[in-house]
Amino acid sequence: MDALILQSDFGYADGAVSAMYGVAVSVCPQLRIFDLTHDIPPYDIWEASNRLIQTVGYWPAGSVFVSVVDPGVGSTRRSVVARTTGGQYIITPDNGTLTHLIQHGRIVQARVIDETVNRLPNSGESYTFHGRDIYAFTGARLASGVIDYEGVGEQIDCEELVSLSVIEPVLCGRVVTGTVDVLDVRFGSLWTNIPRSLFLQTGALHGGCVCVKISHYGRVIYQTVMRYVHSFADVNIGEPLLYANSLDCMAIAINQGSFSRAYSVGAGSNWVVELSCEEA
Numbered sequence: 001m002d003a004l005i006l007q008s009d010f011g012y013a014d015g016a017v018s019a020m021y022g023v024a025v026s027v028c029p030q031l032r033i034f035d036l037t038h039d040i041p042p043y044d045i046w047e048a049s050n051r052l053i054q055t056v057g058y059w060p061a062g063s064v065f066v067s068v069v070d071p072g073v074g075s076t077r078r079s080v081v082a083r084t085t086g087g088q089y090i091i092t093p094d095n096g097t098l099t100h101l102i103q104h105g106r107i108v109q110a111r112v113i114d115e116t117v118n119r120l121p122n123s124g125e126s127y128t129f130h131g132r133d134i135y136a137f138t139g140a141r142l143a144s145g146v147i148d149y150e151g152v153g154e155q156i157d158c159e160e161l162v163s164l165s166v167i168e169p170v171l172c173g174r175v176v177t178g179t180v181d182v183l184d185v186r187f188g189s190l191w192t193n194i195p196r197s198l199f200l201q202t203g204a205l206h207g208g209c210v211c212v213k214i215s216h217y218g219r220v221i222y223q224t225v226m227r228y229v230h231s232f233a234d235v236n237i238g239e240p241l242l243y244a245n246s247l248d249c250m251a252i253a254i255n256q257g258s259f260s261r262a263y264s265v266g267a268g269s270n271w272v273v274e275l276s277c278e279e280a
Contacts, residue, residue, distance in 0.1 A: 002062035007036040020136040028144035050182040053100035061087025064143040068131035079113040096164040114153035180271035188258025
């Protein structure tokens with residue numbers, strides 16, 4: 001019996017999440033079900049992709065993730081199950097939700113869900129709640145052992161999977177440039193796509209000062225010098241800091257404050273971050 005982990009943009013204001021639980025428990029009453037998050041902003045496939053790369057690797061092999069952020073529900077987009085290098089499974093619409101796992105080489109195999117077999121009975125005329133009718137149902141069947149991975153459907157080439165556009169970080173001399181990949185929602189930190197290993201090639205050292213510049217559509221929103229430190233406790237309350245986050249990428253924050261709210265910074269490829277060991 002493997003774990004079933006659910007992620008969606010449904011929120012908790014209605015019964016959508018509970019309905020997914022109900023379908024899963026109906027497949028197997030003993031199934032262990034957990035939530036990754038149901039607070040993905042509506043239709044935000046990019047954030048769903050980020051939350052998966054942040055979480056999947058910490059679950060044991062065999063764990064089954066269901067990720068439903070599906071603005072194209074009912075269209076011709078495919079429903080897939082991907083297997084990761086760690087042996088976890090992700091059930092999701094093929095709409096870019098797997099982008100970051102693909103980017104980091106974490107997807108090794110994929111299958112298209114055969115909806116003639118893996119679909120909640122008597123739901124064939126429902127076209128707007130595949131999270132309940134297909135994904136939760138298939139996820140529960142896979143996690144509980146009712147079907148195996150091969151029983152999901154036909155295998156496809158991983159290169160066929162849909163991936164969103166990603167701007168890779170670039171090192172030029174003592175300057176590294178990347179983007180704000182996602183926000184640490186509750187605390188307002190900016191999580192960039194700049195790996196710590198690439199940042200260190202600028203010559204930066206812990207305790208040293210780094211020039212941080214943030215631009216949006218080419219317009220500089222923020223620029224200052226801040227310290228590169230291990231943790232928030234290394235700076236005063238209210239002071240900005242640069243640190244390596246839990247994904248070993250560079251992040252920008254305010255100690256006991258929200259950087260994103262203070263400077264109205266968002267996430268995505270149009271938010272460009274430049275880190276430099278040169279003088280500001």
